[in-house]
Amino acid sequence: xxxxxxxxxxxxxxxxxxxxxxxxxxxxxxxxxxxxxxxxxxxxxxxxxxxxxxxxxxxxxxxxxxxxxxxxxxxxxxxxxxxxxxxxxxxxxxxxxxxxxxxxxxxxxxxx
Numbered sequence: 001x002x003x004x005x006x007x008x009x010x011x012x013x014x015x016x017x018x019x020x021x022x023x024x025x026x027x028x029x030x031x032x033x034x035x036x037x038x039x040x041x042x043x044x045x046x047x048x049x050x051x052x053x054x055x056x057x058x059x060x061x062x063x064x065x066x067x068x069x070x071x072x073x074x075x076x077x078x079x080x081x082x083x084x085x086x087x088x089x090x091x092x093x094x095x096x097x098x099x100x101x102x103x104x105x106x107x108x109x110x111x112x
Contacts, residue, residue, distance in 0.1 A: 040069040040070055047070055048078050048080070049066060049080065052095065053081050053083050057087040078102070
């Protein structure tokens, strides 16, 4: 499994208004059920999380929370924080190439 700057810990997010029509503060159970980090288990596949340190949409903390949850159940996980990267990058950009340099070996290792 790999994630590029995705929301994984909705309870950490400030608001899920666009997703649910309510905030996580107002309806924490709904957000907990929808949050991927809630469903982490020891039988999950290896993860590669790639996240920009300057992402203005999804804070890097989201990937840190997911990484820590996966590590807690001994799932292989690698978090790549692209220094200075925002949210989303064309594959031919510097950040896209940095991400690709990690994604290709990850897939080569795990998709045999």
